[in-house]
Amino acid sequence: MKSDALCQPILLVEDNPVDLDLTLRAFARHQLANPVLVARDGEEALAWLPRWEGGEPQPLVILLDIKLPKVDGLEVLRQIKQHPTLSVIPVVMLTSSAENIDIQAAYRLGVNSYIVKPVNFEKFLEVAAHIKLYWAMLNSPPCR
Numbered sequence: 001m002k003s004d005a006l007c008q009p010i011l012l013v014e015d016n017p018v019d020l021d022l023t024l025r026a027f028a029r030h031q032l033a034n035p036v037l038v039a040r041d042g043e044e045a046l047a048w049l050p051r052w053e054g055g056e057p058q059p060l061v062i063l064l065d066i067k068l069p070k071v072d073g074l075e076v077l078r079q080i081k082q083h084p085t086l087s088v089i090p091v092v093m094l095t096s097s098a099e100n101i102d103i104q105a106a107y108r109l110g111v112n113s114y115i116v117k118p119v120n121f122e123k124f125l126e127v128a129a130h131i132k133l134y135w136a137m138l139n140s141p142p143c144r
Helices: 017-029 042-046 048-053 073-082 100-108 121-138
Strands: 010-013 036-039 061-064 091-095 113-116
Touching (some): 010 017, 017 121, 036 042, 061 073, 061 121, 073 100, 100 113
Parallel strands (some): 010 036
């Protein structure tokens, strides 16, 4: 893993406690070295924007659910991708919605990837491994 990418956190935006636990356990099983920050609704996710503007380390990637309380994931995505400096942060929809309307809306708003969460834990482990491999090891984000 690139050393500069190791210090960057991953922001996981997930309101379902079961899915949150599943994701964190999958990352732990694959020994993800990056710290994982958690926002449990869209409002908590958007509260990170001024903190990043203020100099806190920006995330390597944001893993964002669509169906969130307070502010839905598509609105969170829209605000991130319209931000003048934070729009370069990669956003991956990690959601249970396989609805074509959600997929199209996410891509229209600038999502970098759309992953439908598998229900099976073993399949979810594979997804976590791919997320770690691509976003934390292979992808070259712009310098921030």
